Amino acid sequence: xxxxxxxxxxxxxxxxxxxxxxxxxxxxxxxxxxxxxxxxxxxxxxxxxxxxxxxxxxxxxxxxxxxxxxxxxxxxxxxxxxxxxxxxxxxxxxxxxxxxxxxxxxxxxxxxxx
Numbered sequence: 487x488x489x490x491x492x493x494x495x496x497x498x499x500x501x502x503x504x505x506x507x508x509x510x511x512x513x514x515x516x517x518x519x520x521x522x523x524x525x526x527x528x529x530x531x532x533x534x535x536x537x538x539x540x541x542x543x544x545x546x547x548x549x550x551x552x553x554x555x556x557x558x559x560x561x562x563x564x565x566x567x568x569x570x571x572x573x574x575x576x577x578x579x580x581x582x583x584x585x586x587x588x589x590x591x592x593x594x595x596x597x598x599x600x
Contacts, residue, residue: 492529497553499527501546515545536592551588 502512513523516538525531526542534542536550543550 490529491531491533494534494554495527495529495531497555498542498546501548501553502527505546507546512542512545516541549584549588551584551591 502509509523509527510520513520516523522531526534539550539553543553546553
């Protein structure tokens, strides 16, 4: 999976704005300078490693997959999730499945899992 840094930057900016946070606030939350964070939003940062992506997603209150645009994860989870009709069970199962598929996609991308 190749990540389009410009699209990622746009998603990050929109998510930050929706959360009502400034670039400075998010930069402090993830332990980088505001100029470094700004490069993420403008798509001029060369890359974003998995650990930093998770920190950023946590700071913004979203899943890492939503930032990188992995829509297939949601589709896979929707197909695989089964429940007896209780939305609580479905929500719990979906969260576990999202986390698993997100990790699987990350590891597969780096050649760790096949």
